[in-house]
Amino acid sequence: MAPDDVFRQILDPAARADPYPLYAELRETPVFRREDGTWVVSTYREIVELLHDPRISSDRRNLAHRPEGDMGEGMGGVSFITTDPPEHDRLRRLTVRHFGPPHSPGVVEALRPEMLAITTELVDGLAGKTRADLVDEVAYPLPVTVICRLLGVPREDEPRFHAWADAVVESLGPGEEDRAEREQARAEAVSKLQTYLADLAVARRDAPGDDLLSGLVTYEGPEGRMSPVEVIATSALLLIAGHETTVNLITNGMLTLLRHPELLKRLRAEPDLIVTTVEELLRYEPPVHFLSSRVALADIPIAGTTIPAGAPVVLVLASGSRDPAHVSHPDTFDPDRRYSEHLGFGGGIHYCFGAALARLEGQIVLQQLVNRLVNPRLVEDPPPYRPSATLRGPRHLLVDFDAVNPAAP
Amino acid sequence: MRVVIDLTRCQGYGQCAYLAPEVFTMHGDEAVAYDPEPDDAQREHVLRAAAACPVQALHVDRNTMRHWTAPVRRLGDGSGGIVRDGHIVIVGGSLAGGRAAGVLRREGFTGRLTVIGEETHEPYDRPPLSKQILTRRVPAEHARLPRLREVEAEWVPGNPATGLDLAAKSVRLADGREVTFDRVLIATGTRARPWPHEAEAALEGVHVLRTLEDATGLREALAAGPDRVLVIGGGFTGSEVASACRELGLPVTLVERGPAPLVGALGGVIGRIAGDIQREHGVDLRCGVTVTSLEGDAGRLRRARLSDGSTVEAQVAVVALGAVRNVEWLRGSGLAAGPWGVACDAGCRAVDVNGLVTDDVFVAGDIARFPHPVFHYQFMALEHWGNAVAQAEVAAHNMVSDQAHRWPHLSLPVFWSSQFGVNIKSVGVPTLADQLVVTQGSVAERRFVAVYGYKGRITAAVTFDQAIWLEFYQRLIERAAPFPPDFRHVDMRRDSGPVPAEVPERALAGEGATVVVTGHDPAERSASLLYGEP
Ligand SMILES: Cc1cc2nc3c(=O)[nH]c(=O)nc-3n(C[C@H](O)[C@H](O)[C@H](O)COP(=O)(O)OP(=O)(O)OC[C@H]3O[C@@H](n4cnc5c(N)ncnc54)[C@H](O)[C@@H]3O)c2cc1C
Ligand code: HEM
Numbered sequence: 001m002a003p004d005d006v007f008r009q010i011l012d013p014a015a016r017a018d019p020y021p022l023y024a025e026l027r028e029t030p031v032f033r034r035e036d037g038t039w040v041v042s043t044y045r046e047i048v049e050l051l052h053d054p055r056i057s058s059d060r061r062n063l064a065h066r067p068e069g070d071m072g073e074g075m076g077g078v079s080f081i082t083t084d085p086p087e088h089d090r091l092r093r094l095t096v097r098h099f100g101p102p103h104s105p106g107v108v109e110a111l112r113p114e115m116l117a118i119t120t121e122l123v124d125g126l127a128g129k130t131r132a133d134l135v136d137e138v139a140y141p142l143p144v145t146v147i148c149r150l151l152g153v154p155r156e157d158e159p160r161f162h163a164w165a166d167a168v169v170e171s172l173g174p175g176e177e178d179r180a181e182r183e184q185a186r187a188e189a190v191s192k193l194q195t196y197l198a199d200l201a202v203a204r205r206d207a208p209g210d211d212l213l214s215g216l217v218t219y220e221g222p223e224g225r226m227s228p229v230e231v232i233a234t235s236a237l238l239l240i241a242g243h244e245t246t247v248n249l250i251t252n253g254m255l256t257l258l259r260h261p262e263l264l265k266r267l268r269a270e271p272d273l274i275v276t277t278v279e280e281l282l283r284y285e286p287p288v289h290f291l292s293s294r295v296a297l298a299d300i301p302i303a304g305t306t307i308p309a310g311a312p313v314v315l316v317l318a319s320g321s322r323d324p325a326h327v328s329h330p331d332t333f334d335p336d337r338r339y340s341e342h343l344g345f346g347g348g349i350h351y352c353f354g355a356a357l358a359r360l361e362g363q364i365v366l367q368q369l370v371n372r373l374v375n376p377r378l379v380e381d382p383p384p385y386r387p388s389a390t391l392r393g394p395r396h397l398l399v400d401f402d403a404v405n406p407a408a409p
Numbered sequence: 410m411r412v413v414i415d416l417t418r419c420q421g422y423g424q425c426a427y428l429a430p431e432v433f434t435m436h437g438d439e440a441v442a443y444d445p446e447p448d449d450a451q452r453e454h455v456l457r458a459a460a461a462c463p464v465q466a467l468h469v470d471r472n473t474m475r476h477w478t479a480p481v482r483r484l485g486d487g488s489g490g491i492v493r494d495g496h497i498v499i500v501g502g503s504l505a506g507g508r509a510a511g512v513l514r515r516e517g518f519t520g521r522l523t524v525i526g527e528e529t530h531e532p533y534d535r536p537p538l539s540k541q542i543l544t545r546r547v548p549a550e551h552a553r554l555p556r557l558r559e560v561e562a563e564w565v566p567g568n569p570a571t572g573l574d575l576a577a578k579s580v581r582l583a584d585g586r587e588v589t590f591d592r593v594l595i596a597t598g599t600r601a602r603p604w605p606h607e608a609e610a611a612l613e614g615v616h617v618l619r620t621l622e623d624a625t626g627l628r629e630a631l632a633a634g635p636d637r638v639l640v641i642g643g644g645f646t647g648s649e650v651a652s653a654c655r656e657l658g659l660p661v662t663l664v665e666r667g668p669a670p671l672v673g674a675l676g677g678v679i680g681r682i683a684g685d686i687q688r689e690h691g692v693d694l695r696c697g698v699t700v701t702s703l704e705g706d707a708g709r710l711r712r713a714r715l716s717d718g719s720t721v722e723a724q725v726a727v728v729a730l731g732a733v734r735n736v737e738w739l740r741g742s743g744l745a746a747g748p749w750g751v752a753c754d755a756g757c758r759a760v761d762v763n764g765l766v767t768d769d770v771f772v773a774g775d776i777a778r779f780p781h782p783v784f785h786y787q788f789m790a791l792e793h794w795g796n797a798v799a800q801a802e803v804a805a806h807n808m809v810s811d812q813a814h815r816w817p818h819l820s821l822p823v824f825w826s827s828q829f830g831v832n833i834k835s836v837g838v839p840t841l842a843d844q845l846v847v848t849q850g851s852v853a854e855r856r857f858v859a860v861y862g863y864k865g866r867i868t869a870a871v872t873f874d875q876a877i878w879l880e881f882y883q884r885l886i887e888r889a890a891p892f893p894p895d896f897r898h899v900d901m902r903r904d905s906g907p908v909p910a911e912v913p914e915r916a917l918a919g920e921g922a923t924v925v926v927t928g929h930d931p932a933e934r935s936a937s938l939l940y941g942e943p
């Protein structure tokens with residue numbers, strides 16, 4: 001099959017349950033040009049090279065041909081995920097300041113007790129039942145609650161931006177044909193989210209709390225401060241980026257573990273194992289399959305071909321992490337791998353901002369589910385998937401179980 | 410538990426500092442400092458951090474510093490030409506020696522392995538000595554490297570080698586013992602160059618910094634709160650000591666003979682930037698002068714006289730004038746060993762005084778002097794961590810491989826230093842340059858990439874808090890890409906074009922032929938020559 005046809009199949013919802021054999025076919029041509037002018041990169045080495053290549057931009061305003069209606073704004077206005085240095089670095093630094101080292105090193109660790117408590121409560125909620133949809137009942141509420149708590153968004157407003165975030169996420173993805181319509185849908189959702197966040201930002205500026213949003217609106221340092229527009233774009237980015245991705249990590253995770261019962265057993269006996277299990281999940285069943293925001297700023301010779309300046313570039317992270325030239329037995333789920341490098345969180349300057357938080361969330365939830373659900377079984381395999389090929393995960397994950405163990409003291 | 414970060418690989422993602430904030434801390438944007446021997450109570454956190462490191466640069470309780478995720482390819486039959494038996498002796502049990510021991514076992518060597526060391530401790534890591542150990546962020550004894558315990562080796566500490574007999578294939582030890590070998594690895598490294606005036610050097614308060622004892626002594630002297638510390642020499646070690654002093658709030662004067670600190674390694678342009686950073690951090694920086702004498706009072710250091718006639722009152726002086734290679738024990742061995750180090754080929758085999766390559770004698774680490782194809786086959790000695798590790802890998806592999814399976818030591822030099830909250834990294838050889846240009850970032854913001862060129866080819870890159878881009882420039886160097894870079898890229902703020910690099914003069918080999926390196930891991934790396942106009 002021509003690589004372009006393989007790629008088309010990958011985007012087809014029919015391939016959602018198992019795109020991996022198609023990725024293997026894709027890798028036979030590590031870098032190729034689609035009919036619509038998009039360049040697709042599917043092998044590990046090439047993806048890593050491009051993630052660290054300063055000739056690659058994340059700002060679609062650099063496209064030679066921008067589809068009509070594409071504002072090049074990515075999610076939630078011009079935020080740092082769709083911005084290049086120096087702007088990217090400045091905005092990311094101004095945000096990290098309230099979230100991680102060097103200025104706030106303990107923030108993520110400090111959230112752990114709360115994450116534990118929320119998780120315990122969610123799993124407690126399953127007691128008395130023998131069937132649950134892990135997407136709606138556990139995987140979704142946890143990351144949302146955590147990100148709301150972190151940002152300072154009132155939990156009761158969650159249903160409102162849930163709808164907006166979903167709309168944004170569904171609009172992401174590779175391909176230029178329907179880009180304009182998708183951008184349109186995205187723009188509408190974004191504008192509602194922005195209005196909401198703008199009001200909240202004003203409230204936080206007048207009465208700051210200990211949350212990230214308050215930090216963003218009040219902090220002023222040697223590098224200046226964030227403009228109101230930047231504050232809104234940044235908080236929208238955090239809300240959305242921290243939303244759908246972690247859900248997929250948890251659900252893809254449970255799905256994979258339920259398909260490997262021997263691992264379930266080991267995880268109950270070896271608590272440390274959850275750490276590398278989550279890493280292996282990020283490699284083997286990653287929540288984010290593509291990065292489709294990249295643009296070549298110059299002609300880039302790579303893998304025997306040249307990506308021309310101005311061309312859109314898609315990096316197939318999920319394929320790179322299963323590249324047999326990079327990792328042995330890539331299609332085996334093996335949490336005992338040593339020195340496993342994967343593309344689950346991307347790489348280079350846009351490496352996931354929330355990676356540490358997401359890892360902890362994944363570890364905590366999966367550990368509890370494994371320890372507390374008695375005799376868990378998949379109801380449907382494969383489960384129904386969400387339509388997005390980019391943020392890939394089950395729409396529902398129905399699991400039967402005999403009982404729910406009490407939480408460990 | 411013991412931890413070591415391969416800072417050559419580390420790209421400053423900071424994930425370790427999120428997940429184990431008690432053990433790993435970020436200084437500035439991307440310089441990571443850590444406790445190499447954290448409390449066992451931190452175990453869970455450290456394991457989380459190690460699993461999370463995006464470039465897998467963090468090693469826990471293991472002596473493995475480098476790793477290739479793809480299986481190492483071997484040519485021909487399954488045996489891969491491995492010589493499994495015999496007796497291998499490693500002289501010098503520090504970074505290069507320890508690393509080589511680990512690799513020998515990994516490669517399948519099952520024979521007898523002896524490591525001879527002058528020092529009495531277990532192998533430890535030197536970079537923390539001028540950083541987190543001086544600032545007392547971690548206890549001095551925490552510098553130990555992950556143990557050699559999994560490596561079955563006979564460990565002979567505190568018993569330096571005093572001679573090498575190539576004919577008898579034996580190493581003579583200080584206690585008179587003779588240890589015979591089938592193959593030997595010379596990894597005796599360097600020691601600090603002492604203050605040239607012996608009586609002055611003996612004054613209380615005059616320090617050098619190379620060993621754990623040196624670091625412990627200096628650390629105590631700094632803890633006593635001297636009115637001023639004098640640092641003699643503005644190379645990496647001197648600059649890092651000055652940085653540690655400032656972090657401790659101590660007044661410090663740094664005297665550098667050249668026009669700026671770090672000039673010898675990075676040239677005048679970048680050196681001046683480093684000098685500005687030092688001054689911004691309150692270092693009393695005196696360049697273009699030398700210390701002519703150290704004066705004491707009842708055996709204690711009181712002041713130093715400078716060549717410009719001035720004096721500096723200080724109770725502590727740190728002599729940071731570079732290193733002397735530990736080659737004395739090789740005198741009369743017939744090897745090409747001298748103040749320049751021990752000459753070897755690109756496969757780490759030692760060269761004898763006639764220039765002939767030996768078969769069973771190998772060299773690695775700070776003491777080795779080897780020809781680098783990418784840099785006109787010039788012989789170079791690279792005194793940094795990444796080179797010691799990479800060269801030890803290649804040497805160990807070659808010690809147990811037959812001719813058809815040997816690897817060349819082709820890795821480009823990568824160096825890092827953290828000082829004044831800035832992570833400085835370099836790839837290539839910045840002193841092989843006639844020009845440089847700042848491609849990314851801004852000098853004023855102290856975050857930038859400077860690319861060095863020689864006769865129209867890129868030869869090096871230096872980053873200040875921009876380490877994430879280093880590998881891109883490494884590839885440009887390996888491909889002998891044209892200088893100045895002429896492509897569009899992010900963070901392009903070129904305020905000026907290429908400027909003279911102002912590197913110290915040195916003789917350069919012929920032009921007209923350029924070497925290109927391909928391949929990623931040592932098993933597949935190779936060089937090829939491109940003739941004609943660059
Ligand atoms: C304070 C300090 C800070 C540093 N910081 C950095 C940094 O930030 N980045 C970086 O890249 N590099 C840094 N380095 C350099 C790095 O530590 C060295 O490149 C590395 O230690 C070289 O390892 P080696 O094994 O070749 O030599 P060494 O570490 O010098 O080890 C040689 C060993 O051989 C022993 N020995 C000597 N003679 C004999 C004998 N006759 N018989 C038996 N044993 C003998 C010595 O006692 C020593 O233990 C730093 C070095 C120092 C001292
Ligand atoms: C398992 C869960 C998650 C996965 C798999 C994931 C994955 C990714 C990936 C692949 C990128 C790179 C995007 C690019 O290069 O264009 C990214 C960026 C980002 N992520 Fe995540 N993410 C997760 C959770 C989170 C969370 C919880 C947050 C918020 C707290 C978050 C915030 C961000 C932000 C802000 C960026 C942009 C970084 C930049 O451009 O510098 N992510 N994420």
Ligand code: SF4
Pocket residue numbers: 414418419420421422423424425426441461462463464465466467
């Ligand atoms: S690259 Fe690894 S070791 Fe370096 S700072 Fe990041 S997580 Fe820590």
